[in-house]
Amino acid sequence: MKNAHEQDPVLDRFHFLVNAPALFNAVTTAAELRLFSFLSEKPGARSEEIRAFSGLPAHQLRVLLQAVCATGLLERRDGGYHNSAVAEELLAPDGPDSWRHILTGWKEVYYPAFPHMTHALRTGTNTALEAHPGDEPTLYQRLAHNPPLEKIFHRAMTAFTLRSVDALVEQPVFRDVRHVLDVGGGDGSTSARLVARHAQLRSTVLDMPSVSRLADGARPDGQADGLPDRVELLTGDIFTDPFPDGPDAVLFSHVLEIFDEDSILHLLGKAYASLPPGGRVLLYGYNVADDETEGVYGARLGLYFNVLASGRGMAYPARDYERWLERAGFDNVRTIGGLPYEHGLSLGVKS
Ligand SMILES: C[S@@+](CC[C@H](N)C(=O)[O-])C[C@H]1O[C@@H](n2cnc3c(N)ncnc32)[C@H](O)[C@@H]1O
Known part of the structure; x- marks a missing residue:
């Protein structure tokens, strides 16, 4: 039987x-x-x-x-x-969007961390970070001490971004944006796609110096030979350095989920302060289901953040982002959900 x-x-x-x-x-x-x-x-x-x-x-x-x-x-x-x-x-x-790069990145960076999971979750600390040289609190900062691994990591991230970015790039909201600030924009791959699709758009990518250097052929004047003219690189710390005035939209793509509520509210507050009236904020990334029962990509990401990358954060459900956007002062808050790879886009407007 x-x-x-x-x-x-x-x-x-x-x-x-x-x-x-x-x-x-x-x-x-x-x-x-x-x-x-x-x-x-x-x-x-x-x-x-x-x-x-x-x-x-x-x-x-x-x-x-x-x-x-x-x-x-x-x-x-x-x-x-x-x-x-x-x-x-x-x-x-074999191109830059090959899943081969993603698998190598997960093998070299993510999965060696997970045997620490029980200890990390029990202590509430990303104990797997100890395997990476440096004393900074996040993996992103420590990778600057290990350029070969940083390159593998960002190649994987870029490949995944290229696989998932179309749903963002095709959003009609970008037709009304003139200048976007891409906070934590990595090597500029997302911004390059955005400006290629929207002829009126230019972008400023803010990220750490070691990451900006990964943009192919970066020149000392901040322009990158490998990036379109309408993408400029700005180096700095997203928490401690000011957001530049001028952009009429602020994009956080795969960034807020790394952090906890206080840090997210801080970053959204900086976005609100830097935008003109009518300016938009766009939050793109993974969302687990509102009842927090679904999302295998989101599950992997939340565990990676807490065991290794930042010791906090998760692929928050869209309703969390909407609540935080409203607390930061934004109006017309809404989410476009159900995008490929468990992605969603939450939006708000500064009245
Ligand atoms: C998950 S990646 C997202 C990259 C890109 N936005 C995308 O969607 O592919 C997060 C980015 O945030 C950057 N980042 C994290 N903490 C930062 C900080 N304190 N200052 C500047 N950049 C930071 C990292 O270097 C990394 O490029």
Whole structure:
């Protein structure tokens, strides 16, 4: 007789989940070995050909291919290997938006932190940060002491941003914006997409000096050869340095969720003070469901913040952001929810 649980989809998920750390690393290894790119060019390649390409010993390649086939990302037909449609779209491409960069970033930065989870959550401290040199309170600041890892981290973040930014860029609200301040704008990838889509728009990206330098070919005058002319880089600390006057919109993209309520209210207060009447604030990022029961991307992010990155923060539900926007003085507060990758855009206007 069948166990009643065998019909339960949670059981399937459980079986996958408990094996997921090993499978995650197998997929990441396959991506780092460029197996998905190879199979994109040579669909149906046999293991001997994959072996010649990868240089792996035959037995170890057999183990790796079995693991990746078990995820469904590779398929074996008539003795040859093929990318699944998902692997072909996400993992085979080599460009800056390839999921390969995201997997490497998660492997090198996020996942080494999670064995600290029980201790970190119990003590309310991001104890995994101790593995990173420096004495600053957040991962973002400490990564400046480790340029190779900082580069991996931002390459992953940029790839994820490029995968999720279209839903932001296409918002009609940008048609009425002249100059946006992109707070914590990283290497400027989001702003570059925004100005490319909206001809009237220019952007000022505010981030830490070590991050701004990552914008390809940054010049001493603050302009970056790798960024469009209408994107300028401004270096500073988003908490302690003033926001510049002039922009008629302030964007926080994947930034507020790093922090706690007091810090978020402080940043929203700075945005409100710097904006002219009619100016807009835009909060883009992950939202867990309002009842806080759904959101796997949001779950991973909240755990990463609390175990490693900042010791606080989470992918707050949209209603939290709306409450904070109103407390900061903004009117016409609303959220456009249900965007890809569990994203939402909360907006407010300074009357
Ligand atoms: C999660 S990333 C988001 C990057 C970009 N906005 C995006 O959507 O891809 C957070 C950014 O905030 C920046 N940041 C965090 N704390 C900061 C601080 N105190 N001053 C300046 N930038 C900071 C980090 O360097 C990082 O680039």
